[in-house]
Amino acid sequence: MKKVFIILGSLVGLVVLFGIGFFIFIALRGIPSYEAKDPGGKIEITPERVANGKKMVSLLCSKCHLDPATGKLSGQLVADVPTIFGEIHSRNITNDKTNGIGKWTDGQILYLLRTGIRIDGRFTPIYMPKFVHLSDEDIKSVVAYLRSDDPWVQASNSPNVECKPSWMTKFLCFVAFKPIPYPEKAIPEPDKNDKLAFGKYLTTGKYECYQCHSKDFAKNDIINPEKSEGFFGGGNGLLTREGKVIHSANITMDKETGIGNWTEDQFRNAVKSGITPHGTTRYPMDPWTLLSDEETSSIFAYLKTVPEIKNKVNRELTE
Ligand code: HEC
Ligand code: HEC
Structure with a gap:
């Protein structure tokens, strides 16, 4: 009988040890990195693209990236992300070369928006959306706008505040949140008459x-x-x-x-x-x-x- 308890005890001990080990492993592993790529290609900035891009950025990005203090897309605390994901700050995506994305190539911005992988390989989890099905023309319009001289994107050196992702976010990055593959084929414009x-x-x-x-x-x-x-x-x-x-x-x-x-x-x-x-x-x-x-x-x-x-x-x- 005693033997059974000893075996059971050691099993429970092993499970607890494994649990603690796993907890520490996830905490230390943090948000994973992946291979950063640049699909290349310079995006032509046309007035049509800048106008379309401004509309899209107003509707799809400003809620998180527009900082009322600077009046620019210099990042802010994203308050409506559930606290279970941690303390989340969006980033400075103005044309500033140090704190913004002024040094990123057009391709690097496209790659991040499609996949979630930044230029240094760090992955942006669920609180930064991935734009998977945007047509090539629409996503290029977003980049053309970010490159324009519109007041929202003019360089601001407002520093970035790093996110403090929770253990749960790190865990979900281990099991569920993964980069989206970069599209292999062109994504055409839908037919507006249909x-x-x-x-x-x-x-x-x-x-x-x-x-x-x-x-x-x-x-x-x-x-x-x-x-x-x-x-x-x-x-x-x-x-x-x-x-x-x-x-x-x-x-x-x-x-x-x-x-x-x-x-x-x-x-x-x-x-x-x-x-x-x-x-x-x-x-x-x-x-x-x-x-x-x-x-x-x-x-x-x-x-x-x-x-x-x-x-x-x-x-x-x-x-
Ligand atoms: C960020 C999340 C979010 C997105 C994106 C969103 N909605 Fe909503 N929508 C809601 C919520 C939440 C409500 C309920 C609001 C309320 O009860 O006051 C709502 C309400 C509505 C209603 C009113 C329905 C009713 O019975 O009162 C319509 C219509 C609607 N949305 C259409 C759309 C369309 C079309 C889009 C895309 C262009 C869209 N929504 C995008 C969250 C969203
Ligand atoms: C729901 C909030 C939200 C929306 C909407 C959103 N973002 Fe973000 N974005 C974030 C957060 C949060 C980060 C930082 C993620 C991190 O640190 O892991 C981020 C990161 C980025 C980065 C990386 C910058 C860097 O320094 O690494 C770029 C570029 C970016 N967003 C552009 C955009 C664009 C363009 C749009 C709209 C098409 C957009 N975002 C929409 C929240 C958002």
């Missing part, structure tokens, strides 16, 4: 509405967005500025729990002005004022083809 194709591109590729509007970030399929669990059925828990949980709306065409009774005008007003048939949209669904009517119309047309999901979302804020 409303459905354009709407699909806007919601799953360019503005990625599906990311917030499906069930759970952890169950989103970044490579094949339409395979995400609860695609556009809402319920994903997000944070308000005050740290309360707000659930994304079901925007499939289910008549009872989604937006199946909405007209296109009501949809456009909700998205662009934040005024819905039952109230206003709260943060993080700030009005997408910069979207064109052509864009909201194509998005609405595409949403009509998305399988309806019956999912009544709790619209109350929770702790």
Whole structure:
């Protein structure tokens, strides 16, 4: 009998030792690095690209990178990242050669935006999005804009504050968060005359509405967005500025729990002005004022083809 206890005791001891060892291993390993590459190519800066890029950066980057203190994209504390991921600061992406990205080549910026790997090989985990499905023209517009002389990107020497990723983030980098492979083929522009194709591109590729509007970030399929669990059925828990949980709306065409009774005008007003048939949209669904009517119309047309999901979302804020 005693022998059994000794064996059991040593087994438990081994498991505990292994656990402690693993904990320390992950803590020390930190955020992993990968091979940094530069796909090359100088991106031509045209007024069209700078205008398109400014719109995209306003919609896709400024929320995290615009620093109210400098009025430039010089980085700030990203307050609505759940604390479980650590203390997260975005970075200075102005044209400053020391603290910004003034020294990066166009290719290096493209590589980071697609894969998440920086010039020194360090990986940016989940709190810096990867722009996987942007067309080549759109992603080049972002880079052209970052290279322009627009006030937001003019050199600011505001220093970077390093992120303090939590143990959990480091662990997730070990098992789940990995770089996205750089695309092997060209990603063409969608045909803007094909409303459905354009709407699909806007919601799953360019503005990625599906990311917030499906069930759970952890169950989103970044490579094949339409395979995400609860695609556009809402319920994903997000944070308000005050740290309360707000659930994304079901925007499939289910008549009872989604937006199946909405007209296109009501949809456009909700998205662009934040005024819905039952109230206003709260943060993080700030009005997408910069979207064109052509864009909201194509998005609405595409949403009509998305399988309806019956999912009544709790619209109350929770702790
Ligand atoms: C949800 C917040 C968020 C959004 C949106 C976002 N970023 Fe970031 N970005 C970050 C954070 C946080 C980091 C730092 C990550 C780290 O240190 O691991 C970062 C890092 C970067 C870097 C690396 C800079 C360096 O010094 O290593 C670049 C370049 C960048 N972002 C550009 C962009 C662009 C361009 C967009 C929009 C197309 C964008 N980001 C959108 C949060 C964001
Ligand atoms: C950062 C996350 C996020 C992104 C990105 C996002 N949404 Fe939302 N959206 C929400 C949340 C959260 C709500 C619920 C707001 C509320 O309850 O006040 C919402 C509400 C809505 C509503 C109102 C629905 C209703 O029943 O009241 C519509 C319509 C909508 N979003 C469309 C879109 C479209 C189209 C896009 C892409 C262009 C998009 N959203 C991108 C988070 C997001």
